[in-house]
Amino acid sequence: QKEVEQNSGPLSVPEGAIASLNCTYSDRGSQSFFWYRQYSGKSPELIMFIYSNGDKEDGRFTAQLNKASQYVSLLIRDSQPSDSATYLCAVKGFGNEKLTFGTGTRLTIIP
Amino acid sequence: EAGVAQSPRYKIIEKRQSVAFWCNPISGHATLYWYQQILGQGPKLLIQFQNNGVVDDSQLPKDRFSAERLKGVDSTLKIQPAKLEDSAVYLCASSYLGGHEQYFGPGTRLTVT
Numbered sequence: 001q002k003e004v005e006q007n008s009g010p011l012s013v014p015e016g017a018i019a020s021l022n023c024t025y026s027d028r029g030s031q032s033f034f035w036y037r038q039y040s041g042k043s044p045e046l047i048m049f050i051y052s053n054g055d056k057e058d059g060r061f062t063a064q065l066n067k068a069s070q071y072v073s074l075l076i077r078d079s080q081p082s083d084s085a086t087y088l089c090a091v092k093g094f095g096n097e098k099l100t101f102g103t104g105t106r107l108t109i110i111p
Numbered sequence: 112e113a114g115v116a117q118s119p120r121y122k123i124i125e126k127r128q129s130v131a132f133w134c135n136p137i138s139g140h141a142t143l144y145w146y147q148q149i150l151g152q153g154p155k156l157l158i159q160f161q162n163n164g165v166v167d168d169s170q171l172p173k174d175r176f177s178a179e180r181l182k183g184v185d186s187t188l189k190i191q192p193a194k195l196e197d198s199a200v201y202l203c204a205s206s207y208l209g210g211h212e213q214y215f216g217p218g219t220r221l222t223v224t
Contacts, residue, residue, distance in 0.1 A: 020148050043202055043215035044154065088153050101153030
């Protein structure tokens, strides 16, 4: 049974600072890694995915993957109040294997 | 492009009653997913269809839950009989065959009393 662990928070970050969200996973065979954002009462939406070790940047968001440590993180630069949401980490194995989600980290950006 | 449609948006039923949810995926998306999201938890996959075939239903409580995807487009998820612990948001998502991104519908919030 795959497990994906996240600190549930809440994580409070001042506006303009860097928010750092972390995720660990149990299955070394996991191949792809996803970060979803979920606003309260809404459905999840994909922010980024990453396959290879290292960093992947998209605008204010950077995903970092370390397969040896089974660790994936999401950095949000210049945090805005609109970034306040729950961030879900999800991992996937080969082919049609299902996404396994963590419980999410609730992030609050303080103006 | 229209998004994933789900109905109803909200449903309140008593335990032991039955309920059905409907999902219409994005046009052209071969893969359809049903997730259960309990408050404070991440989504849990219940069943995954590829066209009208089941890819994964390992976490579907088959004694009370059933799902079908006729003609490889719309899908229905049924619970019969419902239990209190079935109170959750039921999310439908779809993706292109082999696609990375799953697009989620607005969800159906089920309350079992």
